[in-house]
Amino acid sequence: MTIRTARQDRVQHFRPRTHCLKKLEAMVVEMQDSKSGVKGSEQKLNVTTIPHVISGKDVIAWITNKMKNTTEDAQAFGTMLVAYGYIYPLQNHRKLVMCNDDSLYRFQTPYFWPTQKWFAEDIDYAIYLAKRNIRKKGMLEPYEQAHYNHLHEWLNHKWDFIVMQATEQYKAGKERKKPDRVVFDCQERAYWIVNRPPRRTHSALDVGPERLIDPNIDEKISFDQYRRMNMFYQQAIMRSKVKSSVSLGALVKYITTYKNHDPFLAPCLPSNPWQTDNDSYWTLNMRRVDVPTKMRVERWSFSLFELLSDLRGRDDFKIFLKKEFSGENLAFWEAAEELKLGTASSMSTKAETIFKTFLAPGAPRWINIDGRTMGLTVKGLDHPHRYVLEAAQTHVFLLMKKDTFFRYLKSPVYKDIQKKAQSPEAHNFSPAQLEQNAQSRSPGIHPMILWQQEEEEKAKAAAASAPVDVKAMMSKIDRKK
Amino acid sequence: MRSPLTPEMATQEVQLNETLAHLKTESETLKTKLEEERAKLHDVELHQVAEKVEGLGQFVMKTRRTLKGHGNKVLCMDWCKDKRRIVSSSQEHAVTMPCTWVMACAYAPSGCAVACGGLDNKCSVYPLSLDKNENLAAKKKSVAMHTNYLSACSFTNSDMQILTSSGDGTCALWDVESGQLLQSFHGHAADVLCLDLAPSETGNTFVSGGCDKKANVWDMRSGQCIQSFETHESDINSVRYYPSGDAFASGSDDATCRLYDLRADREVAIYSKESIIFGVSSVDFSLSGRLLFGGYNDYTINVWDVLKGTRVSILFGHENRVSTLRVSPDGTAFCTGSWDHTLRIWA
Numbered sequence: 016m017t018i019r020t021a022r023q024d025r026v027q028h029f030r031p032r033t034h035c036l037k038k039l040e041a042m043v044v045e046m047q048d049s050k051s052g053v054k055g056s057e058q059k060l061n062v063t064t065i066p067h068v069i070s071g072k073d074v075i076a077w078i079t080n081k082m083k084n085t086t087e088d089a090q091a092f093g094t095m096l097v098a099y100g101y102i103y104p105l106q107n108h109r110k111l112v113m114c115n116d117d118s119l120y121r122f123q124t125p126y127f128w129p130t131q132k133w134f135a136e137d138i139d140y141a142i143y144l145a146k147r148n149i150r151k152k153g154m155l156e157p158y159e160q161a162h163y164n165h166l167h168e169w170l171n172h173k174w175d176f177i178v179m180q181a182t183e184q185y186k187a188g189k190e191r192k193k194p195d196r197v198v199f200d201c202q203e204r205a206y207w208i209v210n211r212p213p214r215r216t217h218s219a220l221d222v223g224p225e226r227l228i229d230p231n232i233d234e235k236i237s238f239d240q241y242r243r244m245n246m247f248y249q250q251a252i253m254r255s256k257v258k259s260s261v262s263l264g265a266l267v268k269y270i271t272t273y274k275n276h277d278p279f280l281a282p283c284l285p286s287n288p289w290q291t292d293n294d295s296y297w298t299l300n301m302r303r304v305d306v307p308t309k310m311r312v313e314r315w316s317f318s319l320f321e322l323l324s325d326l327r328g329r330d331d332f333k334i335f336l337k338k339e340f341s342g343e344n345l346a347f348w349e350a351a352e353e354l355k356l357g358t359a360s361s362m363s364t365k366a367e368t369i370f371k372t373f374l375a376p377g378a379p380r381w382i383n384i385d386g387r388t389m390g391l392t393v394k395g396l397d398h399p400h401r402y403v404l405e406a407a408q409t410h411v412f413l414l415m416k417k418d419t420f421f422r423y424l425k426s427p428v429y430k431d432i433q434k435k436a437q438s439p440e441a442h443n444f445s446p447a448q449l450e451q452n453a454q455s456r457s458p459g460i461h462p463m464i465l466w467q468q469e470e471e472e473k474a475k476a477a478a479a480s481a482p483v484d485v486k487a488m489m490s491k492i493d494r495k496k
Numbered sequence: 497m498r499s500p501l502t503p504e505m506a507t508q509e510v511q512l513n514e515t516l517a518h519l520k521t522e523s524e525t526l527k528t529k530l531e532e533e534r535a536k537l538h539d540v541e542l543h544q545v546a547e548k549v550e551g552l553g554q555f556v557m558k559t560r561r562t563l564k565g566h567g568n569k570v571l572c573m574d575w576c577k578d579k580r581r582i583v584s585s586s587q588e589h590a591v592t593m594p595c596t597w598v599m600a601c602a603y604a605p606s607g608c609a610v611a612c613g614g615l616d617n618k619c620s621v622y623p624l625s626l627d628k629n630e631n632l633a634a635k636k637k638s639v640a641m642h643t644n645y646l647s648a649c650s651f652t653n654s655d656m657q658i659l660t661s662s663g664d665g666t667c668a669l670w671d672v673e674s675g676q677l678l679q680s681f682h683g684h685a686a687d688v689l690c691l692d693l694a695p696s697e698t699g700n701t702f703v704s705g706g707c708d709k710k711a712n713v714w715d716m717r718s719g720q721c722i723q724s725f726e727t728h729e730s731d732i733n734s735v736r737y738y739p740s741g742d743a744f745a746s747g748s749d750d751a752t753c754r755l756y757d758l759r760a761d762r763e764v765a766i767y768s769k770e771s772i773i774f775g776v777s778s779v780d781f782s783l784s785g786r787l788l789f790g791g792y793n794d795y796t797i798n799v800w801d802v803l804k805g806t807r808v809s810i811l812f813g814h815e816n817r818v819s820t821l822r823v824s825p826d827g828t829a830f831c832t833g834s835w836d837h838t839l840r841i842w843a
Contacts, residue, residue, distance in 0.1 A: 032707070034730040034749045035773045082771040087812060095774060095794045217816040217836060219793070224597050224615060224645055226707055227663055228686045240685070241519035247721065248526035252533050254722075254761070260540045262742065262759040266785070267545055267803065269740045273784035278828045278843075279555070280786060288580075289560045289829045289843035296828070297579060320697040356654035358673040401678070402717050412697060462578040462607025463626055493656070 030134055031222050032230040036099075040128065043101045046077060047122055053077045058119055060105060063197045068105065071118040090115050098219035099129055103205030109216050111209065121198075127206040129220055131231060135210035138173065141166040143207055145181035146188075158213045272317055276310060284310070286442035292452035294459065299439060302326055302469065309436040316429075319412070319420040335428040341419065343380040344411045346485050347373045351408040353489035355401055361492050366399035368492075372485055374407075380485075384410050470494075534762045542755070542764045546803035552786070555799065555809045560829065563839040570833035571614070572648075572820045576603045579826045583610045584833055600648045604655040611639070611658055613646035619660050621672055640670045647689045650702075659702060659716075661688040667704050669716060681714050683721040690734045696741035703744050705732030711746050711756065725756050727763045734778045734821075739785045745802075747776030753790050753800065767800040769807060778820050783827030791818030791832050797842070813840060 046052045058068040071093070078089035093113030096102045097120070104110065105119040113120070144163045147154050155163060170177065188196055212218040236244075275281045285295050299308055307327055314321055315328040322328045329345075336342040350373070354365045373382050374393055384392075388406050395403040423429055444452065470490065477487030566586045573584035585598035599614035604621075613619035619640035622632045640646065644663035651658055652669075657678070661667045667681040667688055686707035694701045701722070705711045711732055713723040730749035737744045738755075743764075747753045751773050755765040767788060774794035781788055781802070788800040795817060799809040816835035823830040829843035 032730050032749055034775060035751065038773045084771050088771060088810065091794055091796055091812065092771065219817075221835070224599070224663075226687050227644060227665075228707060230707075236520075236685075238516055238519065241516070241523055243683075245519065245523050245526055247724065248523070248530055251723070251761070252526065252530050256534065256537050256761045257759040258537045258539055259757070259760050259762075259764070260545070262757050263540060263542055263545045263764065265759075266542075266738065266740070266743060266757070267549060269738075269742075270784050270786045270803065271549070273739070274786065276827075277782050277784035277786060278826070279557075279782045280552070280784060283828060287828050287843055289841060297826075300826070323697075352653070356652055356656055358656045359671040359676055359678070360673065405717070459578065459580055461626060462576055462581065463624060465578065466606045466608055 029226050029229045029231075030131070031226050033129070033131055033222070036129060036131060039096065039099060039101060042081075043096065043122065045081070046074070058105070060197065060201075063194050065105075065121070065194065065198055065201075068119050068121055069102075070116075071114040071120060072116055074102070074113060074120065075115050086115065095219060098209070098217060100206060100209035100218075100220065101128060103201070103208075105201065108201075108204065108208060109213060111212075111216055111218055121201065123205060124202050127202055129209075134220075135206070137166060138170060138177065140207065140211055141170050141173075141177045142180045142184065143203065145177055146185050149181055149185050156213070162211065276314060282441065284308070284441055285439040286444075291442055291444055291449060292456055293442060293444070294457075295439065295442075297459070299437070302465065303472070306435055306437050307432070309433075309438045312429075312433050312436045316424055319416045322420065322423075331428065331432055332423060335423045335426050336419070338426075338428065339419075339422075343373065343382050344415055344419070346380060347382045348408055348411050348415070349486040350489055351404040351411075353486060353493070354404060355408075357489065357493050359401075361489075362401065363399050364492055365489055366396050366403065368485065368488060369404065370396050382407070382411060534760070537760060538762065542803065543805055546805075549803050551804070552801055552808050557799070557809060557811060557842050559813050559840045560843050561841040563841075564837070566837050566839075568837060569816070569835040570819060570837060570839055571597060571599050572601045572612075573822060573831055573833045573839060574601055574603045574610075575822055575824050575831070576607050577605055577825055578607055579824050579828070581607070582831055582839070583612075584820075584839055585612050585614070586837075597645070600646050600660075602649050602651055602658075604651050605653060606655050609655055611649050611651065613640065613649060613660070615645050617642045617644060617646060617662070619646050619649045619658060619670070621658070637672070637675075639672050639675050640668060641675075642666070642668070644687070647687065648691050650691060650693055652693060659691060659693065661691045661704055663687040665706070667691060667702075667714065679716060679719045681719055681721070683712055683714075683724075684708050684710060689732060692736050692744065694737055694741045695739060703735045703737065705735040705746055705748075707731045709748075711735055711744070713744075713758065723758065723761060725763060727754060728752070730775070733776060736780050739781055739783065745779050745781065745788055747779040747790055749775035751775055751792075753779055753788060755788075755802065765802070765805055767798075767805060767807070772798065777818055778822075778832075780821055780823045780830060782823060782830075789821055789823065789830055791821035791834075793817040795834070795836075797821070797832060811842065814838070 053069050053073050055067040055069045057064050057066050075086060075089045075093050078092050079086055082089065090113055097104060097113050098111045101123055102120050103123050105121060144155060144159060208216060209218045209220050212221055278287055283296055286293055288294050288296050300311060315325060322332055333342060336345055350369050354362060357365060372378055372380050384407055388410050392404060392407045473487045473490060568586045570584055570586050573582050575582050583601050583603050585601040588596040596616065597614045598612050601610060601612040603610055609621050609623045611619055611621045618638050621637045621639050623635050625632060639658055640660045642662035642664050646660055646662055648661045649658055656672050658670050658672055665684045665686060665688060668677055669679040671678055684706040688704050688706040691702055691704040700716050701713055702716060703711060703713050709726055709728045709730060709732065711725045712721045715722050728748040728750055732746050732748045734747040735744055742759055743755055743757050745753055745755050752766050752768040753776055754763050757764045774792050776790045776792055778791040779788060786802055788802050790798045792798060795814045797811040797818060798807050801808050814834040814836050818832050818834050820833040821830060829841050831839055831841050833839045
């Protein structure tokens with residue numbers, strides 16, 4: 016099935032927007048200021064003397080001073096100037112980086128600056144390569160030769176024109192003075208390295224796939240679009256919003272709650288496997304450990320969502336619910352999730368099972384929801400769809416969230432697991448031990464095996480529990496399909 | 497060639513134009529009114545609330561692994577729920593021009609399959625195998641079909657449904673088994689570049705970002721756009737929910753990352769610096785939501801303090817633009833993929 020869209024493919028494709036060009040240009044103009052810019056000098060390149068040559072370290076020093084940042088930052092910025100083609104290297108012309116040393120660079124002429132409006136066309140590249148060929152046959156590098164062959168093939172119908180242009184440019188070039196010619200050759204070569212980079216060169220003009228809209232024009236908004244926008248605005252105005260102090264306060268509260276659980280903010284115990292190459296942290300926190308860690312158990316208390324998301328926590332919650340003889344709410348919630356996220360074809364079977372188990376009068380695991388929701392849900396089940404249990408599921412979740420969850424946290428079951436939970440000691444590896452750890456890395460159990468184990472356990476639990484583990488039955492229905 | 501206007505047609509045309517102008521004015525008025533409503537409840541700034549919060553210490557984040565398997569630009573990656581495996585996708589390169597860009601990839605929650613797609617306009621699911629010699633391509637299943645390139649894909653909380661976004665301006669929800677289109681989401685005026693599913697308990701919404709500079713929040717059930725934010729100055733390359741689901745961050749070509757508060761319905765923070773002028777390709781939060789990691793087109797990674805709005809660290813190492821960035825499921829590390837053909841794990 017293909018999705019249909021109202022937008023036409025206008026066949027023309029456009030370069031992605033490059034927002035940074037204006038700022039880069041402003042910067043480059045400043046850098047070339049005769050008084051406050053980067054100091055240039057004359058340098059000998061082979062036999063010719065070239066003016067206005069700058070060194071990498073001078074450029075970086077200027078940027079560091081101007082932007083008030085670190086040398087490393089400035090070097091990264093300098094590399095961008097080279098990668099975009101505003102500055103080009105005289106030595107090692109294929110590596111588009113700014114080196115913090117005496118490496119020589121020049122400012123590119125504005126004629127060759129990157130712009131949003133047009134970009135280097137294949138036909139221009141063909142003319143350039145043809146011109147190089149005229150000047151000295153066999154002068155093209157292998158990657159250029161490959162480009163040339165390819166262009167010769169698909170631009171063959173224009174080849175006479177290309178050769179004519181190349182010859183004209185070649186003749187015009189011969190009439191220039193030698194230093195000017197050398198400079199122009201360098202500029203042109205730099206332009207094409209940036210626009211048609213050889214394989215190992217990283218150029219910033221190497222952009223991603225083309226876009227369907229022209230970033231240079233403002234799209235005309237149609238009648239229909241305005242109508243829809245206005246409707247949306249009206250709804251947005253009406254929707255209830257929360258005061259900033261309240262919502263921002265909640266964001267801060269979340270951060271504070273989870274602060275000690277964030278491996279970037281607090282050390283994870285016993286150690287971060289990526290830093291020490293020791294897997295204990297992952298082994299201790301696996302799906303089916305007998306004794307979870309204290310941090311993990313603490314996290315279950317943060318919200319019902321956390322408790323249910325961690326399947327080990329969900330197991331513990333189920334133990335509590337069994338003691339209270341109130342497992343049907345969670346069972347229903349799990350079944351509803353399976354319905355919502357399952358295959359389209361399994362929906363009606365699942366809906367029927369759910370109705371028989373939880374909703375029908377006298378059902379074995381009848382859930383106690385208000386009459387109105389029950390009525391709507393049962394009616395919806397006549398024509399089951401993915402979200403038919405939404406209302407009931409939300410109701411049940413809220414019930415668990417506001418009541419059962421808090422009773423769980425105060426229960427002997429939870430207090431028990433809190434006591435049992437382990438708190439591993441922090442590792443303190445010596446450099447030699449770290450080296451050894453690095454040598455003995457292993458890939459860990461394949462997730463497919465873990466998943467198979469999980470499915471087996473679910474099936475066992477289904478067989479063991481009474482009257483029926485609906486979740487296991489649901490997955491079974493899915494797997495059969 | 498258009499036929500000459502008759503007097504009747506001319507009047508009609510004028511009427512239509514008037515109505516269009518009228519709608520445009522109405523649109524502008526409504527937009528202003530929405531801003532006013534939002535402003536009424538705006539009683540405090542994020543950095544003010546953050547004043548009471550402790551500052552962050554120094555960070556030592558290093559590359560712990562460099563993965564060099566790809567022979568080309570790495571475009572996308574995703575973590576497996578086992579917290580240690582990843583799937584990554586790259587661009588197929590022929591001698592003279594790029595052919596297939598696999599721009600999106602995702603790991604299934606069970607760990608038993610991966611999905612990917614790109615310039616082929618499709619999203620395909622590959623069931624994985626324990627047998628290393630098995631030809632995975634043989635069992636490939638085409639699930640989604642768009643009319644333009646696939647920019648992002650994500651499994652919902654199960655292996656049975658996939659959410660996709662595309663250059664054709666739409667997002668869509670698909671049933672994996674049958675390939676059936678379950679819901680489509682129309683509203684972006686240009687290519688949609690990214691999406692992220694809400695981590696909330698209801699799990700029924702997602703956010704998308706596009707070349708129309710808008711970030712839209714959608715109701716998966718009805719297909720309606722329920723919230724929209726248009727404050728970026730250029731394409732939005734990446735969107736990611738705050739771990740609580742009450743906010744999301746975006747990264748754009750305008751070199752800023754922004755934080756949007758869904759309950760207050762407004763932008764609440766901009767993460768930017770004068771010296772940062774290159775686009776953000778990818779963003780993600782640390783586990784607690786305190787740190788926001790951004791991968792940039794100038795080959796660097798900037799780490800932001802979400803509450804205080806300051807940059808706490810800048811990381812170097814990649815030799816070409818960072819195209820994708822994801823924090824691992826347990827928050828112990830984050831992975832970056834780059835056009836320099838490598839992936840790096842940082843911790």
